[in-house]
Amino acid sequence: MDFLIFQVPMLTLQATLDGVLLGILFALIAYGMALQWGVMNIINIAQGDLVILGGYIAYFMYLWGIHPAWGVIVSPFIMYFVGVGIYKLVINKVVDRDLFISILATFGISILFMQLMNFAFGADVVLANSGYGTTMLFDNSVTLPNSKIFSAFISIIFAIGLVIYMKKSKLGRAIRATAQNARAAKILGVDTEKVYAATFGINAALCGVAGALISITFTIHPYMGLPYTIRSFMIVIVAGLGNLPGVAMSGMGLGVFEEFADYILGTEFRIGSVFLLLVLILVYRRFKLSKKREYLK
Amino acid sequence: MKINKIILSFISAIALLLSTSVTSFAKVVGDKIVLGSAISLTGKYSSNGVHTQNGYNMAVDRINSMGGVKVGGKTYKFEIIYYDDESNPKRAAQLAERLISQDGVEFMLGPYSSGLTKAIAPVTEKYGVPMVEANGASRSLFTKGYKYLFAVLAPANLYLDVAIDLAVEKNGGKPVKIAQAFEQDAFSQDVRLGILEAAERTGSKIIIDDKLPKELNDMAATLAKVKAVKPDVLVVSGHTKGALTAIRQIAEMKVDVPMLAMTHCDAAKLSKQHGKNSEYALCASQWHKSLSYKDKFFGGGMKYAADFTKEFGYDPPYQAAESSAALLVFKDAFERANSFDKKKVRDALAATNMQTFYGNIKFAEGGQNVDKPMVLFQVMCNADGSKCENKVVAPTKWASAKLIHPIPSWSDR
Numbered sequence: 001m002d003f004l005i006f007q008v009p010m011l012t013l014q015a016t017l018d019g020v021l022l023g024i025l026f027a028l029i030a031y032g033m034a035l036q037w038g039v040m041n042i043i044n045i046a047q048g049d050l051v052i053l054g055g056y057i058a059y060f061m062y063l064w065g066i067h068p069a070w071g072v073i074v075s076p077f078i079m080y081f082v083g084v085g086i087y088k089l090v091i092n093k094v095v096d097r098d099l100f101i102s103i104l105a106t107f108g109i110s111i112l113f114m115q116l117m118n119f120a121f122g123a124d125v126v127l128a129n130s131g132y133g134t135t136m137l138f139d140n141s142v143t144l145p146n147s148k149i150f151s152a153f154i155s156i157i158f159a160i161g162l163v164i165y166m167k168k169s170k171l172g173r174a175i176r177a178t179a180q181n182a183r184a185a186k187i188l189g190v191d192t193e194k195v196y197a198a199t200f201g202i203n204a205a206l207c208g209v210a211g212a213l214i215s216i217t218f219t220i221h222p223y224m225g226l227p228y229t230i231r232s233f234m235i236v237i238v239a240g241l242g243n244l245p246g247v248a249m250s251g252m253g254l255g256v257f258e259e260f261a262d263y264i265l266g267t268e269f270r271i272g273s274v275f276l277l278l279v280l281i282l283v284y285r286r287f288k289l290s291k292k293r294e295y296l297k
Numbered sequence: 298m299k300i301n302k303i304i305l306s307f308i309s310a311i312a313l314l315l316s317t318s319v320t321s322f323a324k325v326v327g328d329k330i331v332l333g334s335a336i337s338l339t340g341k342y343s344s345n346g347v348h349t350q351n352g353y354n355m356a357v358d359r360i361n362s363m364g365g366v367k368v369g370g371k372t373y374k375f376e377i378i379y380y381d382d383e384s385n386p387k388r389a390a391q392l393a394e395r396l397i398s399q400d401g402v403e404f405m406l407g408p409y410s411s412g413l414t415k416a417i418a419p420v421t422e423k424y425g426v427p428m429v430e431a432n433g434a435s436r437s438l439f440t441k442g443y444k445y446l447f448a449v450l451a452p453a454n455l456y457l458d459v460a461i462d463l464a465v466e467k468n469g470g471k472p473v474k475i476a477q478a479f480e481q482d483a484f485s486q487d488v489r490l491g492i493l494e495a496a497e498r499t500g501s502k503i504i505i506d507d508k509l510p511k512e513l514n515d516m517a518a519t520l521a522k523v524k525a526v527k528p529d530v531l532v533v534s535g536h537t538k539g540a541l542t543a544i545r546q547i548a549e550m551k552v553d554v555p556m557l558a559m560t561h562c563d564a565a566k567l568s569k570q571h572g573k574n575s576e577y578a579l580c581a582s583q584w585h586k587s588l589s590y591k592d593k594f595f596g597g598g599m600k601y602a603a604d605f606t607k608e609f610g611y612d613p614p615y616q617a618a619e620s621s622a623a624l625l626v627f628k629d630a631f632e633r634a635n636s637f638d639k640k641k642v643r644d645a646l647a648a649t650n651m652q653t654f655y656g657n658i659k660f661a662e663g664g665q666n667v668d669k670p671m672v673l674f675q676v677m678c679n680a681d682g683s684k685c686e687n688k689v690v691a692p693t694k695w696a697s698a699k700l701i702h703p704i705p706s707w708s709d710r
Contacts, residue, residue, distance in 0.1 A: 004522055014521050022515075115339075123343045123384075125538040127545060127570060134549050141524075145549035218514040219541050223341055227512050262518035268481055268508035270515075 005263040010141040015259040021148045023255025028155040030235035032206035038241040039179040039199045045106040048225030049113035054211025055220035068128035071212030076205035083204025087197045117222035130216040151213040329376045333402030335392035340384025346409045352620025386416035393420040411435030427643045431619040435483040439663030446664040454491030456581040460558035461495035464530045476505035476528035480535035488534045509535045530556045540565040548574035555703030563614045573682030577704040584615040595654040622655035
């Protein structure tokens with residue numbers, strides 16, 4: 001235990017800001033997960049691996065001399081087709097089955113992706129340099145890397161863009177209709193198969209954006225996907241499906257929670273504390289639910 | 298139906314092919330000494346696994362082309378059987394078992410990483426098979442009383458303690474304040490032990506002692522604390538990802554420390570990935586090409602580096618150099634033992650006292666090499682940061698450049 005963070009107010013501010021910026025990025029990944037979970041009732045364990053794959057796309061652009069920030073445009077394009085491909089190959093066969101089968105299937109995809117990325121890109125830890133510099137506040141005592149600010153900004157833009165798209169476009173309406181009641185939508189002429197493929201593609205595209213941002217703020221590695229899956233799962237559990245403001249709030253909350261856990265408990269408990277929180281929330285939800293049931297009885 | 302038939306015949310053809318091409322190996326076949334090694338060609342250690350394999354192969358070719366190994370008046374050539382351990386300790390132990398009991402290998406070369414060496418050592422020990430390893434530095438390998446394990450490299454606890462001595466020296470002999478962050482794996486924790494000992498020896502104080510997780514990619518919290526408490530030295534060890542993350546975030550957060558010491562800068566290709574931001578970092582290395590050790594097979598370090606680059610197309614990291622040295626040790630031991638008896642070879646290995654291009658090699662009771670100090674190099678760049686080089690700054694005997702201390706603050710860089 002280390003309470004230095006509370007003795008130095010600047011550290012508290014630093015941790016909060018870091019957490020919020022980080023949380024916005026997490027929320028973007030979680031939003032994709034919530035979307036396809038809500039529409040297709042599939043929990044995608046391979047979410048984090050799609051993120052990492054998106055990161056590699058930006059990294060390769062960087063190697064070819066293109067600024068990695070362009071990755072946020074290119075990566076979702078490529079990832080959209082990767083997502084649709086995965087849907088056509090695997091997900092469409094498990095979409096109506098129970099949750100357990102879809103978890104197994106996406107778990108398999110996750111392992112496959114990890115190994116393929118390792119095989120194709122090597123096991124080295126890599127990163128792309130944006131050269132964005134740093135914003136310094138309060139006489140240099142709080143530092144915010146511009147790449148993190150850039151990430152949060154881009155994440156917000158994509159999230160808003162998606163919300164508008166869902167509200168206004170034909171496909172967006174079809175997706176929302178399918179999420180509400182797939183059978184009814186089908187009867188009313190919505191091609192649900194197409195909607196599912198597009199939803200999975202959009203989710204992968206969001207992962208692509210997030211991955212490109214992660215490659216310029218942190219590091220990427222074929223085996224680093226799982227923590228991102230866990231975080232987005234956690235955010236969606238807390239926020240509930242189809243609740244975008246909730247996803248954004250719980251994303252930022254998780255970011256700040258992680259940063260504080262990092263300062264107080266130590267970096268080694270950072271991911272561990274997320275798991276712990278997840279267990280606590282699940283137990284709490286179950287407790288609340290059982291109370292409700294009793295009441296009904 | 299037809300397709301089924303085709304598939305069936307294809308599979309049986311492959312099965313036939315496999316069954317005919319399996320030949321039985323033994324320790325020494327004709328004029329060949331067969332060594333075995335489980336090595337990480339896939340999985341998370343695959344890059345360093347390949348460096349290790351390249352190092353082994355280069356030494357095998359060189360020794361074979363320069364007269365081979367002379368035992369009992371006859372000349373033998375080295376040959377290595379490799380299996381891919383998939384960076385998985387369990388698999389590595391199985392493969393060691395297979396190499397020894399099925400393939401009849403009686404002399405082993407080590408895998409990559411402390412973890413995998415730890416998995417294999419009990420197997421080689423059980424069969425009394427001498428193993429010379431070049432990539433397992435964890436101290437715990439050398440405290441278990443293994444009799445058949447020999448490591449050409451210096452143990453992990455010696456990686457960075459030199460840096461603490463250096464910091465104390467620069468501080469006018471007065472104790473220093475140390476901030477440290479180590480990953481929680483066998484290797485990094487051993488590096489940490491070395492620092493703790495050095496701190497005690499010099500009376501220095503450890504003011505931050507963070508542990509880093511395996512899935513590390515953000516150490517902003519540690520660095521913010523470092524910024525707040527202003528230590529004299531910051532020590533980071535968390536393999537490649539630790540080195541890369543630390544440099545990125547130190548530069549982004551403008552953390553000023555007088556001295557920054559790390560491991561795995563070579564493997565992280567630090568200066569290549571980070572350019573001028575990596576400047577002034579001190580890095581522990583088992584070997585550097587500018588060291589003046591010599592042997593008759595590779596000449597010196599510079600010659601080795603040039604030959605290696607010619608053959609494999611990249612600068613040799615120390616992982617490759619130490620792997621090559623392992624073969625030189627085996628050759629020397631076979632010739633001194635003048636026999637292929639495992640026990641005799643083991644005794645000859647234990648009595649090794651030689652110089653290779655990689656450094657002096659002499660094994661302690663536990664099997665670790667005690668005759669080769671670690672070197673520290675500092676990343677130094679030219680004015681516009683377009684070219685960065687690793688220059689040895691300690692120990693003084695091999696220094697090719699003077700240590701830049703303290704590191705200029707970010708506002709002046």
